[in-house]
Amino acid sequence: MTAAFFDPDLTPEETQKAVPEAAPAARRSQAARSRKPAGLLLAAGLQTAAALIWIPQATLLAFSIGVISDGGSTMDVVWAALAVLAFGFVRAALDAAGARVAFRTARDELTSRRNRAVAALAARSPLDIGKPASGLAASVVGEQAEAIVPYLARFRPVRMKASAVPLVILACVFPVSWIAGLILLVTAPLIPIFMALIGWRAKAASEKQLAETGGLNAFLLDRLRGLATIRALGAVDITATRLRADADSLRKRTMAVLKIAFLSSAVLELFAALGVAATAVYIGFSLLGSIDVGTWHGRLSLAQGLFILLLAPAFFEPLRELSAVWHDRANGEAALAALDALSSQGTAILDADEQDASDDRMVLAAPSVQIDRLIFRYAPDLPAVIDKLGLNVAAGEHVALWGASGSGKTTILSLIAGLAPQEAGVIRIGGVPLTKNSAAPLRQRMAWIGQRPHIFSGSLKRNIGLGRPDIDDGAIDDALRAVRLDTVIAANEIAAVGESGLGLSGGEALRLALARVAANRAAGIILADEPTAHLDAATAAEVTEALLALAKGRTLIVATHDPLLASRLDRTIRLEPHHKEIAA
Numbered sequence: 001m002t003a004a005f006f007d008p009d010l011t012p013e014e015t016q017k018a019v020p021e022a023a024p025a026a027r028r029s030q031a032a033r034s035r036k037p038a039g040l041l042l043a044a045g046l047q048t049a050a051a052l053i054w055i056p057q058a059t060l061l062a063f064s065i066g067v068i069s070d071g072g073s074t075m076d077v078v079w080a081a082l083a084v085l086a087f088g089f090v091r092a093a094l095d096a097a098g099a100r101v102a103f104r105t106a107r108d109e110l111t112s113r114r115n116r117a118v119a120a121l122a123a124r125s126p127l128d129i130g131k132p133a134s135g136l137a138a139s140v141v142g143e144q145a146e147a148i149v150p151y152l153a154r155f156r157p158v159r160m161k162a163s164a165v166p167l168v169i170l171a172c173v174f175p176v177s178w179i180a181g182l183i184l185l186v187t188a189p190l191i192p193i194f195m196a197l198i199g200w201r202a203k204a205a206s207e208k209q210l211a212e213t214g215g216l217n218a219f220l221l222d223r224l225r226g227l228a229t230i231r232a233l234g235a236v237d238i239t240a241t242r243l244r245a246d247a248d249s250l251r252k253r254t255m256a257v258l259k260i261a262f263l264s265s266a267v268l269e270l271f272a273a274l275g276v277a278a279t280a281v282y283i284g285f286s287l288l289g290s291i292d293v294g295t296w297h298g299r300l301s302l303a304q305g306l307f308i309l310l311l312a313p314a315f316f317e318p319l320r321e322l323s324a325v326w327h328d329r330a331n332g333e334a335a336l337a338a339l340d341a342l343s344s345q346g347t348a349i350l351d352a353d354e355q356d357a358s359d360d361r362m363v364l365a366a367p368s369v370q371i372d373r374l375i376f377r378y379a380p381d382l383p384a385v386i387d388k389l390g391l392n393v394a395a396g397e398h399v400a401l402w403g404a405s406g407s408g409k410t411t412i413l414s415l416i417a418g419l420a421p422q423e424a425g426v427i428r429i430g431g432v433p434l435t436k437n438s439a440a441p442l443r444q445r446m447a448w449i450g451q452r453p454h455i456f457s458g459s460l461k462r463n464i465g466l467g468r469p470d471i472d473d474g475a476i477d478d479a480l481r482a483v484r485l486d487t488v489i490a491a492n493e494i495a496a497v498g499e500s501g502l503g504l505s506g507g508e509a510l511r512l513a514l515a516r517v518a519a520n521r522a523a524g525i526i527l528a529d530e531p532t533a534h535l536d537a538a539t540a541a542e543v544t545e546a547l548l549a550l551a552k553g554r555t556l557i558v559a560t561h562d563p564l565l566a567s568r569l570d571r572t573i574r575l576e577p578h579h580k581e582i583a584a
Contacts, residue, residue, distance in 0.1 A: 039105030040152060044160035046098030051165045051318060053091040055172055058310035060084050066303030098157060106152035110145060117141055117342040125420035127411060128347035129378045135221030139213060140338045148339070151332020154325040162318035169315045173308055177286075177295050180279055180308045184315050187275035209253040209334075216246045257330070268323035272316040279312040347378075350418035350439035366524045366555045367430025367445070369393040369416060374425035376408075376415060385411055389425070391573065398548070398556040400566040403575030409559030413527045416557065417446055429525070447523035449547070451530040453513035455504065460485070464515045471519045479518035483511040483546045507539035514546050526551055528558040532565050544568060 061084060064077035118141060124131050132140075166188055174181035223230060223239055230239055283305040285291045292299060300308075371391040377384045386408050393399050401409045415422055416429075418439035427434040429442045456463055464479055465471045480486040485508065504512065510531060517526060531547060532540035544565050547556075558569065566572050 037105045037109050037152070039101050039108070040156045041160075043098045043102035043105060043153075044157035046094045046101065047157050048161045048164050050091045050094035050098065051161055051314070052168055053087050053094070054314050055169065055311065057084050057087045057091075058307055058314070060087075061310060062303045062307035065306055066301065069302050099153075102153040102157050103149070106149045109152055110148045113148065113336070113339050113343075114141055114145055117145075117339050120343045123348045123351065125347040125349050125414070127376075127378065127414055127420040130346045132342060133218035133222070135218030136215065137342060138221070139217035140335075140342055143217075144213065144335045145339055147328070147331035147335040150325070150328040151335070155322075155329045155332065158318065158321045158325050162322045165318045166315050169311050173311060173315075175296070176304050177282075177300060177308060179282055179293065179295075180312075183278050183282065184275060184312065187271055187278065188315070188319065209250070209257050212246075212250045212253050216243075216250055219243070219246060260330075268320055272320055275316055276312045280309060283309055347420050350421055350434065350436050366396040366553060367432075368395040368397075368428075369525070369555060369557065370426075370428040370431075371412075371416075372426045372428075374412075374415065374427065375423045376411060376420070377423060384423070386415070386422075393555060393557060395430070396553060396555055397571075398551055398569040399558070400569045400572045401557065401559045401575060402561075402566055402572050405561075407575040409575065410529050413448075413529055413557065413559055416525075417448060417527060418443055445523055446525045446527060447517040447520055449510075449513045449517060449526065449528040449531050451533050453509055453516075455509055455512060460512065463512060464519050466516070468520070470522070475519045475521070476515075479515040482518045482550065483514045484542075485511050485515055505539075507535055507543060510535065510539075510543050511546060514543070514550060518550055523554065525555045525557070528556070528560075530560055530562075531558065532560065532562045540564070 060080045064080045064084075067076050068074070121131075121137055166184075170181055170184060173184065220243065223243070230236055282291065283300065286295075286300045287302065287305050289299070295304075369391070370393075371389055374386050374389040374391075375384055376386040389408075389412065391412075401412060403409055414420055416427060416434075418427075418434050429438075432438050432442065434442060460480075461473070461476050464476050477486070513531075517523060526547075528547065532543055535543060540562065541564070544562075547558075547565075548568060556569070558565065560566055
């Protein structure tokens with residue numbers, strides 16, 4: 001449905017019905033975008049609690065072994081063994097529940113962010129020169145955004161666990177042996193320090209890799225769309241060479257990201273192994289009697305030594321998990337940045353947050369169009385494309401906008417349809433000013449015919465109805481007969497067309513666009529952008545006759561270079577370089 005706003009050849013009422021909630025969703029507050037999902041806090045709490053359960057388990061295990069080493073029987077520790085088993089079940093349940101909550105929350109957050117990005121793209125005006133390339137947008141939304149799930153589901157909970165669990169274990173180890181606690185305290189900070197240093201490099205590499213992926217997808221989609229032109233101009237080998245070079249560049253960037261990921265894991269494993277080994281050496285020499293210092297009261301007992309040894313690996317385990325998901329962080333943050341970039345606001349279609357089509361000024365007859373001192377520019381730093389334009393079209397009048405290429409004919413039609421906000425001036429449709437609040441209901445009474453109407457793969461009838469609830473099969477059959485497409489179906493037995501109108505000629509595609517207009521009986525204004533361009537004389541004459549038949553009783557504004565079409569209309573409005581009305 002986003003394609004409706006990327007393709008100006010769809011009618012304004014089709015785009016309005018395709019994404020009715022696009023503009024409101026695109027204008028949600030920045031605070032809502034940056035919020036932290038509450039489910040991740042719950043998931044992190046459950047997984048942290050599961051990790052901390054190992055402390056009582058280690059206490060019971062060390063106590064049981066100490067009792068047995070002092071000559072006790074296995075019956076003396078049976079209740080301790082059962083308690084260890086019960087704690088194990090609770091630990092597994094909490095960890096599984098935390099992982100499940102984290103995954104569901106991450107998927108929901110990804111869906112929400114995707115919806116915001118798609119809604120923002122859908123709300124972008126066809127006149128917005130800052131719109132991202134279709135291939136890049138599709139790559140970010142469909143592929144790169146998936147990196148957000150492991151980042152939120154794994155990295156965020158593990159980061160909280162890595163912040164809490166080592167501190168609690170230190171609090172349990174220090175009362176037993178201050179030297180063992182000091183060893184853990186000294187070795188632990190080295191891990192996050194080196195991980196942070198590596199992480200800065202990993203994030204930059206991931207951002208470059210994602211940008212390279214999006215650029216390659218945009219390049220590939222653009223060249224596939226123009227494959228016929230590339231072949232006709234003999235540029236296939238040059239395009240293939242460029243594609244191979246871009247693919248090789250992407251391969252190198254991907255390998256750079258993987259190298260950094262392996263390096264971060266190796267650094268953490270090294271320091272974790274050194275920390276556990278140093279703790280084990282100290283406890284071993286203490287139990288052998290070679291070291292008599294490091295405790296608060298006498299020498300370490302076997303139970304105390306085992307307790308510290310059991311907690312030492314658990315002390316580093318959250319940090320090891322953090323290293324394992326550090327690569328997810330780099331990819332996830334880069335994907336979030338890419339989605340936020342897509343969600344940014346550009347030139348938007350005029351639309352209110354809450355649509356209200358109940359304005360009693362929305363008359364049913366063919367409305368008039370008045371434009372007063374209209375100014376429009378594609379960007380604030382660019383010169384005005386439309387400069388103080390004045391235009392008056394009476395209700396039911398048929399007019400042609402005539403001017404050189406680049407004179408702003410298509411832009412004027414787009415502004416009348418409310419597909420972009422003007423910088424200054426007023427547009428009135430049937431006496432109603434075109435504003436954010438009135439644009440949506442006014443657009444529902446407009447029909448748009450472009451130079452190259454987009455034809456979807458599938459049934460001809462579905463291409464005409466486009467899922468609009470107020471258009472039934474009877475209206476579609478009448479529309480086919482009105483533009484004489486019913487004879488095409490009967491003669492060629494074409495019930496469906498391929499992608500981009502494969503199976504239809506250029507004239508038949510234009511007539512299908514006319515059928516879309518004919519099926520919409522509520523349209524009081526028809527906006528046609530070069531409807532006879534790229535057609536031979538005979539086909540252009542047929543399209544002209546069909547267009548004029550449809551425009552009876554309606555207001556018709558046509559942007560054209562066709563002198564025959566312009567001569568059939570009530571009057572011609574010539575546009576000078578500054579886009580003011582100079583003739584009628």
